[in-house]
Amino acid sequence: MDCDRLLACPDCRRPALAAAPKGYACGSCGATYIVREGIPVFLRPRTAIVGADADRAAFWDAGWENRNNRLLALDREGVLKERQDYLEYVLKERYPSAVDIGPDVVAGKTFLNIGCGGGFEGLLFAGYGAHYIGVDFSQNAVRLTRDLIRNAGFDGAAFQAEAEALPFRDGSIEYVYSSGVLHHTPNIEQALKEACRVLAPGGTAMIALYATRSLMFFWYRLHAVLCGNLTLKAIEAWMHANTEGAWQTAGRKNKWTKTYTEPQFRTLLTAAGFSEARIQQSYLQVKTMPIVGKIVRAVAPGKLEDLRVGRFGSMLVATCRKR
Template sequence: MDTRTFNDPEEYKKQAQKHWMSAPCGSNYSAKELMSNEFFEEVERHRYCTHPWILENIKRFDLKGKKVLEIGFGMGTDHLSLAKQGGIMHGVDLTPRNLEIIRKRFEIYGLKSELLVSDAENLPYDDNLFDVVYSFGVIHHSPDIQRIISEIHRVLRPGGKCWVTVYHKNSIFFWWSVFLIDWVFKGGFRRESLKGRLSRIEYPNDNPNIVVHLYTRKKFAAMFSIAGFRKIQSSINHLIADDIASLGKYIPRKILERLAKKFGWYVIIEAVK
């Protein structure tokens, strides 16, 4: 679901940089000294405890000796896991602060990656360069997602694979927690637009100017078809108790896991060029 008209895409990108420069994604999950080994370990523990399916997927990827590009490496939790799978790592991110953080993280673990501050709508790589492109929860913040998907297709070699996730429109989190409970029942509509409320789901929840797209499974898969991908597989995942306002704590974990496959917060696409 496109939630706004993009009159100035470059301004939205600046807003994204500003937001994650001040609060790198996931940094609120540790009180340890920023960029210390203990800080990184706590951030990783939280991510894979709440999102175990991410690590499960990464561990099944055949990456040994293959060129891997991550779009939106953030603080590098998944980037590190991909590197541990044997990938020859490269990464781009829009935020200079993330580059500083991930370099420190890889230094601690004695690993290497070629990292750049760059816009994913214009990837700074030659055609047919990578074996795998990975991006988790990033490209839905871009004004032009279709362009990014086309860029992913361009930089992948023939037969190369991508694994990409975005926010799911038909999710319990959006329709129940954000729309019905917060925006409607609590009167949020009196204070702000729905697009502004949706932007503020991103910690520290104070910037109504971040681009946030939501997609159905069918719509997101169609965008990969338009870009020329084949063997496109789509799925849905991720639903935890905290995502279901007021009711989540009463729902058994096994039921949450079942619901996640249809009404979870992420649409996942795995596709082959």
């Protein structure tokens, strides 16, 4: 897909990006952006991923390095089969991304996924006929997304970019989506403002963050206390390092994870410029429960484990609008 008509300079936000010898150049502020291995790198020149952000980027980049790579060896039929399996899984789990978004909602629309990760969401939404654009500050995630969409024969693009400074024009995106990402972003206020800025008036956004009042995060906090962390600061530090355990690659630890209550989430969305927010909490499933899940999986695998026990899951999912 041709995204040039959507692009703006992530540094000055002006729609003045033009092709340059090694990538793009901003005709307004003079910032330049390279294209690396076919992927535009829209990281701001002055602030691009330095200090603590460099650590966060390295953590996620290492996490995505070898994840889902098996998918790249598949032919088109194989990729489409993986997409179908993923769709069935998210429908079974009753994820709002599957239940509330279908081809009737997104086909033919510009669809931005902020923090696109390893490509399954890209396959899902591009497969519905959306003009899919994935952005992520991990180059490995972006490459995986781009290659999977290409191998499936779908329409889509992927850029390396920061959630806090998106490379798109004001009001250029008809559907903005970000699931399980922005709770890892220290400046979530700015990231949500950017999500709202690029959304077209009348457009819809679906944004999901970790829920404070969920069994998973009550359990994590209890675990932190049992491990001897007795101050709020110590508990938070333990959370950062332990909540994405599977991601601990090459000795790196997760640098930032926060959880939100529904009122906190609503306040953030309103401050960012969104309106009409409907916030639903994900379902809690027996198999994901601490201890109980393990017992059920051992005693009655495949039966009780898929049972849902109310909206006490780990995600708050907001669907909101921009006037």
